[in-house]
Amino acid sequence: MGCRVVLLGLPGAGKGTQAERLAKALGVPHVASGDLFREHLNKNTELGQRARAYIDRGDLVPDEITIGMVAERLARPDCADGFVLDGFPRTVAQAEALERVLDRMGTRLNIVPLIQVSEEVALARLSGRWTCRKCGAVYHTLFNPPKQPGVCDVCGGELYQRSDETPEAHRRRLEVYREQTAPLVDYYRRAGLLVEINGEQSIEDVQADLWAAVRAACGVG
Numbered sequence: 001m002g003c004r005v006v007l008l009g010l011p012g013a014g015k016g017t018q019a020e021r022l023a024k025a026l027g028v029p030h031v032a033s034g035d036l037f038r039e040h041l042n043k044n045t046e047l048g049q050r051a052r053a054y055i056d057r058g059d060l061v062p063d064e065i066t067i068g069m070v071a072e073r074l075a076r077p078d079c080a081d082g083f084v085l086d087g088f089p090r091t092v093a094q095a096e097a098l099e100r101v102l103d104r105m106g107t108r109l110n111i112v113p114l115i116q117v118s119e120e121v122a123l124a125r126l127s128g129r130w131t132c133r134k135c136g137a138v139y140h141t142l143f144n145p146p147k148q149p150g151v152c153d154v155c156g157g158e159l160y161q162r163s164d165e166t167p168e169a170h171r172r173r174l175e176v177y178r179e180q181t182a183p184l185v186d187y188y189r190r191a192g193l194l195v196e197i198n199g200e201q202s203i204e205d206v207q208a209d210l211w212a213a214v215r216a217a218c219g220v221g
């Protein structure tokens, strides 16, 4: 049966933070398209070289690059019993492609939680975000600081600020969400999958609301 979740929300809403915890609770992989891209950037692969300029500007990487990369990840055996998708889909074309991939696997999504925050809150969260170079865990200088500055609580790795953490890229990412990703809210509402979660609460309270919604949709816990 399994549990297949897509997390929607503005950049900075807390998708990565929650996806990590939810995936652990469900025992399924956390698949983040942004993390997949950052692996390609680190390894300087051909895909990474094609994607870099888009990412650094805060633009979307074209669908023809993104869809294949995520489809390949979802086809791996560890996703057979479910996954938590974070950052994908971001366009209607990507959502349609995801539906085709799941059709071929003989399965479908269970739930699409929308983590709702205002653009002001999203910007404040993005501007203090630090990311672990080794395991990808995210922190915030004010809202979710690591125990020791610059060091990951989870794995001891070094914390850094992503190359797309600039005020210009932040503004561009919010604009891109409005133009290209926001239509997915109606897309998934019409499919009967959308559940709205108040993202302007503590990380623990968002986690509790999210877990209750996912448990009901997937019949787990």
Ligand code: ADP
Pocket (backbone or CB within 6 Å): 009, 010, 011, 012, 013, 014, 015, 016, 017, 018, 125, 126, 128, 129, 130, 138, 139, 140, 141, 143, 144, 199, 200, 201, 202, 203, 204, 206
């Ligand atoms: P997204 O994946 O949606 O872009 P992240 O999970 O990376 O968002 O979170 C963005 C920033 O906000 C991070 O620095 C994270 O530590 C912080 N954050 C996440 N959830 C909350 C919350 N509920 N309250 C305050 N800060 C949060």
Ligand code: AMP
Pocket (backbone or CB within 6 Å): 011, 033, 034, 035, 037, 054, 055, 056, 058, 059, 060, 061, 062, 066, 086, 087, 088, 089, 090, 091, 094, 164, 173
């Ligand atoms: P994220 O880690 O989700 O904030 O993503 C970082 C950047 O990677 C985005 O600003 C985009 O440039 C790119 N990216 C991630 N996911 C997608 C996607 N589904 N479609 C297009 N570009 C993406």
